[in-house]
Amino acid sequence: MIKLMLVDDHAVLRDGLRNILEMEEDVQVVGEAVSGEDALIKVNECKPDIILMDINMPARSGVEVTGILKKQFPGIKILVLTMHSHEEFFMSAIREGADGYLLKDAPSYQVVEAIRTVARGESVIHPSMTKKLLSFHQQKNIENEDTALTDREKEVLFCLVEGLSNKEIAGRLFISDKTVKIHVSKIFKKLNVKSRSQVVIFAVQNKLVPIHIGS
Template sequence: MINVILVDDHAILRDGLKTIISLESDMEVVGEATGGAGMEDLLKRKSPDVIVMDINMPEQNGIELTKFVKKEYPSVKVLILTMYKHDEYFMSALKEGADGYLLKDSPSEQVIDAIRTVHRGESIIHPAMTKKLISYHQQETHVKEDTALTEREKEVLVCLVEGLSNKEIAGRLYISDKTVKIHVSKIFKKLDVKSRSQVVIYAVQHKLVPLP
């Protein structure tokens, strides 16, 4: 069972999310909070697997709270669900370790799939935001050459940037899921990152993958 905490200061949105999550047999909402204080209390008492969190909230915003969660509860996954398409919010959220970034106009089934995706340790980024990420970093001039990635690891990295799951990567490269996990682990270590979203930022920023 995937234990989910909802952190948003809009009761209507929380109610809507709780309703659609309650229809799923493999997840449930174990707590709701309107901001940081309530979230911290729930983290201590409920041991959640995934936090679905807005950005714009009273006192502390979702980016600051993501930083706190990743520092104090690194195993907890954070899925940002927001109306903001601003580059600065998006980039800041990923840099602080957010495991996913969706917009509130996303279909309900996409939100449910995103919860499962981040729970598996994979990342999910709204397509519109992925384009922003690539556009933003096409203007960067710094190139990281000494990454020591093997050719196979580079192929896996391209797949990670495209947002493919381990199973999809295995299918594309004709290797086993276990081998994919090994490559992903080595890539994380070599690039000194902790999440797939951070891999995407690093790879695009340092031009480790072809850009359109």
């Protein structure tokens, strides 16, 4: 059972999400918070596996709260659900440790599936955010760092940027899920990142992926 905490200052949205999630057998909403400060207080009480986090809230933003929670409770996954589609918000959230970033225009089934994906230890990025990042950095003159990735690791990296799951990567590259996990682990270590979302930012900023990916 995935224990989930909702953090959003709009009661209507929280009620709607709760109603949707309560229909899922593997998801349990264990608490709600109406602000960033409220989330910091209630997280100990609710003990969630995942927090569905808004960005624009009173006092403390969701980005700031994400950073605080990730330092205090590194085991908790944080999936940002926001109306903000600007890459600055996205990159800030990922740098603070968010495990995923969805826009509020995503259909409910995608939100539910994103929760399950994050619970499995994978990351979720709204497709439009990947496109924005690729477009935003297309004209940047950023030199590639010597990451020493093997050809196979580069293939896996391209798949990660496209948002493919381990199973999908295994199918595309005709390798086992276990082998994919090994490659992903090595990529994380070489790029000094902690999540798939951070991999995307690093890869785009340092032009490690072709610009057409995600378009």
